[in-house]
Amino acid sequence: MKEKEDEYKQLFMGEGLEQHEALNNLLTELEKNPEEGSIVDEIFRITHTLKGNASGMGFSDIASLAHTLEDLFGAIKHGEFKLNNKIFEAVFKALDVMGNQLSSLKDNKKVSFRGIKTKIDVLIRESKNNCESKEESKRKDNSSKQPAEENQAVINDPSTDLDDAQSFLDQDEFIITDKSLPEEKEVEVRKIDPEINKVTFSDLVQVPVGKLDNLLNLVGELIIERDRITTSLVGTEGANNNEFSRLKRISSDLQYSVMNVRLVQVGFLFNKFKRVVRDASISENKNVDLQIEGESTEIDRNILQIISDSLIHLIRNSISHGIEQPEERQAAGKSQRGIINLRSYNDNDGVIIEIEDDGKGIDIEKVKLKALSKGLVTKEMLSLMNDNEVVMLIFEPGFSTSDNVSSLSGRGVGMDVVKKATDSIGGQINIDTTKGKGTLITLKLPSSMAVKGTLLFQLGDQEYAIPLSYTEAVVSYSKSDLYKISNGIVASHLGKTISVVFLKDLFETGGTLRQRIFNSYSELQKDDKIDIIIVTYNGRTIGMVVDKLLQQKEIIEKPLSKPLDNVDFISGVTILGNGNVCPVLNISTITNSIFNMSLSNQ
Incomplete structure (x- = not known):
């Protein structure tokens, strides 16, 4: 009950x-x-x-x-x-x-x-x-x-409910004889059609989200068990490859069917922002209109829930920092009413959400000064950073360019939370801005959290997975293509100098990362070939050296349980068909560690 x-x-x-x-x-x-x-x-x-x-x-x-x-x-x-x-x-x-x-x-x-x-x-x-x-x-x-007689006529005109009753009866489909009326008036109307009283049922069934989550977890366990059984029986006597193929097809269809049930249209969330824009505009004494596109784009409900607070903050931030006061816009030759465009569309296996305003854009020089004053970068580092890399500094904890504290901004927190939320679901965020014209914020999100495309590789005897959403390329270099500098190892990729890290050194214990960073490089011979996975996160590109590349594979990632849930560089694990536990790399913590190491040694 x-x-x-x-x-x-x-x-x-x-x-x-x-x-x-x-x-x-x-x-x-x-x-x-x-x-x-x-x-x-x-x-x-x-x-x-x-x-x-x-x-x-x-x-x-x-x-x-x-x-x-x-x-x-x-x-x-x-x-x-x-x-x-x-x-x-x-x-x-x-x-x-x-x-x-x-x-x-x-x-x-x-x-x-x-x-x-x-x-x-x-x-x-x-x-x-x-x-x-x-x-x-x-x-x-x-x-x-x-005139007096006109008033008297109105007063003496009796009112009854008879006309109202007649009007009511004319709308219904039954016959009634009212014996209580003085003239025994009978009113005839059409008979009720028996078809009208039929009971109909909706084609929609409302299901609590918790039930769907539990069902998806069970399907995930089924997929893992399927892969384990299939791998263990392949090549054995009596094994039927056709049966394996059928089992794989049916279980995969079941998995994607459950995933589709969890999909919702982004309009479910987007339409809530009309009130957000209205309140924020009044708070800032600005005139802002919200334009929505792509409401029918579908995404996993859990992803939308996790990212919802971030989208609210980004929209408020666009109003507070981006859109100018009406008189400023008029002086700049713009309409007094600012516009925020909220768009979504599908891109390969993911969903793109864009927030674009026609405001004043982000002042790159102001960002540089604020980053220096906060100790987030050094002058030497700034000289090596392009404008896009500088703008991404606004996502660092404690960063704020607001000069005044308001109810919406200027409290020194916020944008780093947006980045953390995006990282937690395997997404990416990027900013394009033009001074005086406006800013475009782009979020690239997976359409589902249930299945993650990954690239499998080996370090020693251990298998690892890296999300494909961060992977740009896989290249093969020799030691002569790498260059040792005071703060680490670098290489050239597509005309750009990138940091290179040997994951084997990263995962070793003992000493600091700075002390371990050259261990594997020193053991290499001049002509030795190495496999490098190029990844990009938050505008930063690094190369990660692995022992052996394996294959691309869709996995079901499980979060680490306590007390391992705070392990650096690992976001979760999956079970492979051979029964082995395979850790999934946390690209955000790895790239941030390499970046912070470079900063601390300038």
């Missing part, structure tokens, strides 16, 4: 959050077009439905607040009073409280709502009284101008 109650609760929350998002979007549109009656009608309908659902579930606080909003928009719908800024601000506040109420259902926390409910009730009464006073004055004026 408890499980059923929890399931109904989750279903209510899912529908309630969708209704809450719709109300936010509708109210944002209504604020721009306050005379649009269809929007008022839709808000009234949604609040009425939400109130009923909450009452049915026993969530009286949510039902009470929804009832107040229903009363408000019912009165507006019937023309009892007009919308104004005070009402809009109160309703937006009420929606924020309602959002907290819905979220609090997870942990049964109490959310205070009486204050905003009372405020809206007072606004309703005040607005009604004002309107009634105006109508009364208007009626008195009209009454004094009408």
Whole structure:
């Protein structure tokens, strides 16, 4: 019984959050077009439905607040009073409280709502009284101008509910004889079509996300076990390759079918940002419009959830740092209203999300000065960095170019959190900016977290995996192609000088990384050939020397359990077909370690 109650609760929350998002979007549109009656009608309908659902579930606080909003928009719908800024601000506040109420259902926390409910009730009464006073004055004026006999005719005209009843009956499909009426009036209408009373079912079934996650984990275990059995039986007597192929096909189809069920359209998240832009614009006293493209692009729900806070921060950052004040834009020959474009589209096996503003762009020189003052780089390093590498410094912890603290920015935190969230799902982030023109932020994300494309390689007898999302190329060099400098080893790749690290030295224990960095290089002979995997992360490209390249393979990565969850350079593990545990490299920590080592030895 408890499980059923929890399931109904989750279903209510899912529908309630969708209704809450719709109300936010509708109210944002209504604020721009306050005379649009269809929007008022839709808000009234949604609040009425939400109130009923909450009452049915026993969530009286949510039902009470929804009832107040229903009363408000019912009165507006019937023309009892007009919308104004005070009402809009109160309703937006009420929606924020309602959002907290819905979220609090997870942990049964109490959310205070009486204050905003009372405020809206007072606004309703005040607005009604004002309107009634105006109508009364208007009626008195009209009454004094009408002839006496005309007024008498109006007074003596009897009103009955008969005409209203007739109108109601005409809309329904049944026959009724009202014997209680003086003239025994019979009203005939069409008979009910039996087909109308048929019960219909929706083709959609709502399933809690937790069930999908559990199902995907089980499918992952099935795939690992399939690979293990297949590998162990290949070549043995009685083994049938056709049966293996069929098993692989069926299990793979099952895996991708479950993954597809977890996909959601990015519009599910993007449409929430209309309210975010509205609030941020008001906070910064700027005029900003949000334009959305590619709402139908599909991505794993868990990825969208992890990246949602980062997207909110990036959009707010674009408004705070990027979009200029209206008078500045006008002086620069721009429209007073700034524009933020939020786009998404598929790219190979991933999803691209772009946030572009037409603001003032990022001041590269200001970034350099701030990075130097924070000790993030040295002058020598800056001289070797291109503009793109400099701009990526804004993602370093504690970096901020804001001169003033506001509610949106200037607190010295934020952009590094965006990078960490992107790293955690195997994504990448890049920035293109032009001073005076605007900034484009591009996030390249995997479409699913369940399966990860990797390149397998060996160090000694141990197999490792590196995500393909970071891999640019695989090259073969000799020792003569490498150059030893004071801070490490470098090589030339596509006309660019890159750092090179022997992973064997990186994973050794004892001494500092700086002390170990030349061990394997010193053991090489002049003509020895080495395999190098070129990877790029956060605008930084490095070459990683491995003992042996194996193959590309899709894997199911499992996170490390405590106390190994904080191991440097490893993000997780997978199980290969031979039963071996295969660590997955954490490219972000490796590249950052190489970069920081270079910085500390300048």
